[in-house]
Amino acid sequence: MTDVAIGTGEAVVFWILGPVALAGALGMVFSRNAVHSALWLVTTMLSLGVFYVVQSAPFLGAVQIIVYTGAIMILFLFVLMLVGRDSSDSVVETLRGQRVAATVLGVGFAGLVGAGIARATRDTGIEGLGDAGGTGNIETIAGVLFTRYLLAFEVTSALLITAAVGAMVLAHIEREPGSRQTQKELSRARFLTDRPQTLPGPGVFARANSVATGALLPDGRTAEDSLATGIEPREVEQMPRPTGRAQLGSPDAALGTTDEPR
Amino acid sequence: MSVTHYLVLAAILFTIGAVGVLVRRNAIVVFMCIELMLNSVNLTLVTFARATGTIDGQIMAFFVMVVAAAEVVVGLAIIMSIYRTRRSASVDDANLLKY
Numbered sequence: 463m464t465d466v467a468i469g470t471g472e473a474v475v476f477w478i479l480g481p482v483a484l485a486g487a488l489g490m491v492f493s494r495n496a497v498h499s500a501l502w503l504v505t506t507m508l509s510l511g512v513f514y515v516v517q518s519a520p521f522l523g524a525v526q527i528i529v530y531t532g533a534i535m536i537l538f539l540f541v542l543m544l545v546g547r548d549s550s551d552s553v554v555e556t557l558r559g560q561r562v563a564a565t566v567l568g569v570g571f572a573g574l575v576g577a578g579i580a581r582a583t584r585d586t587g588i589e590g591l592g593d594a595g596g597t598g599n600i601e602t603i604a605g606v607l608f609t610r611y612l613l614a615f616e617v618t619s620a621l622l623i624t625a626a627v628g629a630m631v632l633a634h635i636e637r638e639p640g641s642r643q644t645q646k647e648l649s650r651a652r653f654l655t656d657r658p659q660t661l662p663g664p665g666v667f668a669r670a671n672s673v674a675t676g677a678l679l680p681d682g683r684t685a686e687d688s689l690a691t692g693i694e695p696r697e698v699e700q701m702p703r704p705t706g707r708a709q710l711g712s713p714d715a716a717l718g719t720t721d722e723p724r
Numbered sequence: 725m726s727v728t729h730y731l732v733l734a735a736i737l738f739t740i741g742a743v744g745v746l747v748r749r750n751a752i753v754v755f756m757c758i759e760l761m762l763n764s765v766n767l768t769l770v771t772f773a774r775a776t777g778t779i780d781g782q783i784m785a786f787f788v789m790v791v792a793a794a795e796v797v798v799g800l801a802i803i804m805s806i807y808r809t810r811r812s813a814s815v816d817d818a819n820l821l822k823y
Contacts, residue, residue, distance in 0.1 A: 473725040480733050487737050487760055490753070491744040499753050503760060506737070510763050513730065519770045519782050522789075526766075529789055534759065534796050541800045542752055545813045556816050561747050568743035575735045583728045589777030602779050603786070611783055618790050625794035632801035635808075 466590035472516050483509035500538050507531050518595025521603055662688040670698045730771040737764035751803045751813045755796070762792045 773781025
């Protein structure tokens with residue numbers, strides 16, 4: 463048995479990224495917001511990708527970063543945004559004491575499995591992959607994948623096609639023909655209401671022109687119709703404006719064209 | 725520093741994922757916890773591939789990744805369709821089969 467010693471660099475990488483991976487996993491479980499959970503999981507997955515590279519699996523490390531953090535987590539985020547990211551977790555316990563029981567179970571399981579693995583693999587040496595784990599990694603994987611595991615590789619394609627078709631079938635919405643309103647029906651319904659004209663646009667000010675700012679009516683109030691739905695309306699600082707004859711005086715005085723000294 | 729460190733780390737990550745599946749109620753987060761469990765098993769496979777000096781463990785991890793990708797696609801589509809009918813992504817609300 464030719465043992466390969468683990469170098470100092472690898473130990474440094476392990477002791478830095480191991481806690482990072484653990485923190486990512488714990489943060490994923492404990493953060494209330496699902497988007498934060500996804501970002502914590504990305505941290506863990508990136509650390510694991512580095513572990514693969516360090517452990518003479520550079521191809522898997524690249525695939526881990528590209529497929530997991532690049533594709534799968536983005537898919538998660540897409541679905542989170544579709545489902546609504548504020549659908550945060552309910553804190554109601556359906557089964558009483560389930561959280562405590564799960565935590566105790568987890569600690570016990572980790573203790574047992576960790577101790578068992580630590581004892582069982584205490585004397586396990588590292589044979590090392592040699593060139594197959596370095597520059598020849600991709601060639602070695604391809605060589606084995608396309609000979610010994612060819613059948614499994616081919617079956618994978620069936621799996622992927624089935625998954626794609628299944629996702630399309632599940633995500634597809636069947637609409638009855640005629641269940642959608644036509645343009646004519648929509649415009650007729652609109653002219654039957656009290657307000658056939660369009661809603662006023664948002665306010666445009668020197669300091670803000672976002673859709674969140676309401677437009678002003680002639681008397682200075684905010685036009686309620688101009689506020690966008692679903693967005694918190696935004697207050698805009700404005701110059702105090704004089705309105706009415708009482709503040710402005712005569713039109714001549716307001717324009718500054720009067721001859722009388724005031 | 726030996727392979728034991730990697731294996732224990734993978735075991736702890738797996739446990740955290742399992743506890744997350746039990747504790748969390750949001751179906752998407754439960755799904756993420758399953759991904760974490762798959763990832764920790766991959767770390768074990770890669771570690772053993774190196775310890776035994778054979779490439780087969782890496783091939784196995786590669787297949788796990790492929791299956792995980794397919795599983796995520798179908799699972800998220802199921803969550804989407806449940807959300808569309810029940811307006812909720814909580815696993816507590818999908819209880820129609822219970823009664």
